[in-house]
Amino acid sequence: MDTQNSxxxxxxxxxxxxxxHPHRRTRGQVNARPGGxxxxxTRHTARFTVIGNHLAQHRDLSLLAIGLACHIQSLPAGxxxxxxxxAARFPEGPTRIAAxxxxxxxxxxLRRTRERSESGRIVTRTVSCNQPGRHRDHDTSxxxxxxxxPGPPAGRAAADRQREPARRRALPAVxxxxxxxxxxxxxxxxxxxxxxxxDPRLLLSAADTEHLAPGVAAWLERDLTPAAVRHALTGxxxxxxxxxxxxxxxxxLTAQLPPPPPYRAPEPPPADRHPLRNCDGCDRAFRAPTPxxxxxxxxxxxxxxxxx
Numbered sequence: 001m002d003t004q005n006s007x008x009x010x011x012x013x014x015x016x017x018x019x020x021h022p023h024r025r026t027r028g029q030v031n032a033r034p035g036g037x038x039x040x041x042t043r044h045t046a047r048f049t050v051i052g053n054h055l056a057q058h059r060d061l062s063l064l065a066i067g068l069a070c071h072i073q074s075l076p077a078g079x080x081x082x083x084x085x086x087a088a089r090f091p092e093g094p095t096r097i098a099a100x101x102x103x104x105x106x107x108x109x110l111r112r113t114r115e116r117s118e119s120g121r122i123v124t125r126t127v128s129c130n131q132p133g134r135h136r137d138h139d140t141s142x143x144x145x146x147x148x149x150p151g152p153p154a155g156r157a158a159a160d161r162q163r164e165p166a167r168r169r170a171l172p173a174v175x176x177x178x179x180x181x182x183x184x185x186x187x188x189x190x191x192x193x194x195x196x197x198x199d200p201r202l203l204l205s206a207a208d209t210e211h212l213a214p215g216v217a218a219w220l221e222r223d224l225t226p227a228a229v230r231h232a233l234t235g236x237x238x239x240x241x242x243x244x245x246x247x248x249x250x251x252x253l254t255a256q257l258p259p260p261p262p263y264r265a266p267e268p269p270p271a272d273r274h275p276l277r278n279c280d281g282c283d284r285a286f287r288a289p290t291p292x293x294x295x296x297x298x299x300x301x302x303x304x305x306x307x308x
Contacts, residue, residue: 049074052130055109060172064096065103072110072128081126099255106173106254108132114178114260122263171208172250174215175257188216191226195249198234201242208246215253223261232256 051070058066072081083101087094104110111127177184192209195202204212219229233249242248274287281297288294293301 050130054131058107061103061107062100064092065100068097068100069104069109069128072104073130081128082124098259102175102254102257106175108173169244169247171211171246172254174212174250174253175218176214177217177221179221180214180217184217184220185213187220187226188213191216191220191229192249195230195234198230199237201237202234202245202249204246204249212246212249212253215250218257219253222258224258 049070051073055061055066055069061069068086075081083094083098086097090097092100101110101112105112109129109132111129113125114122115125117123189209192204192212195204216229219232220226233252237248274289276285277288277291278284279286279294279297280291281293281301284294284296286294292298
């Protein structure tokens with residue numbers, strides 16, 4: 001009679017997929033990439049701010065600019081958001097915070113205007129936009145314009161994109177002047193057209209010049225000479241060939257934008273000069289609003305009346 005081996009398992013064991021294949025997903029396991037983020041979210045019911053992914057995942061904004069925009073959008077209306085207040089709140093210095101504010105202003109998340117208060121002081125009004133391009137004026141209540149009509153179906157649109165040639169990448173946004181007069185834009189265009197004389201690689205097309213002209217005008221509006229703007233755009237250029245010179249100039253116009261000039265009170269108007277007249281007493285020329293006698297004759301006349 002055969003004896004049973006007590007050390008043998010009563011049933012064959014299956015292979016442990018988790019032990020031998022740690023990267024193989026089992027049934028019910030979370031479908032996530034190894035090492036990626038796993039969200040442990042809780043629904044907010046109070047004290048929260050809605051931030052769009054177009055801001056949180058912006059490809060052109062720096063991390064400091066994105067975080068600063070989220071902080072500003074979470075503040076109540078009327079909270080101070082000037083450079084001094086933000087530098088006192090965060091460890092970043094005024095220089096980095098000012099650069100981040102300029103980034104947000106360039107991409108439409110901030111609008112800053114200089115206005116004169118009732119007391120005569122120059123103040124800066126800051127408007128935060130949670131959706132650039134869809135804002136409305138601060139004092140109006142009109143509804144936003146309707147969106148564009150729906151496009152063709154997805155399949156047809158994909159086929160049209162395949163037939164179309166590769167489109168040129170759009171240039172980065174540039175600063176805008178407060179008042180774009182024709183003379184100011186012409187001066188900015190002349191500066192851009194003359195850059196190729198300093199460096200032949202900065203030969204710009206008409207479309208690139210038209211796009212960059214408002215940025216140069218914003219510099220000229222801040223009391224900079226055309227020579228100073230030309231030096232800032234052409235100084236310390238890389239020695240390698242420039243694939244997109246217009247994009248490089250757009251970046252410099254935005255990142256190196258100087259601050260506005262200090263406010264200077266307007267000079268008083270010159271005093272009115274009265275016309276020349278001939279004195280009725282001595283026929284000497286003198287200035288007066290009405291005909292009559294000069295100062296010397298009036299003094300002699302007054303002295304004679306007193307002695308008599």
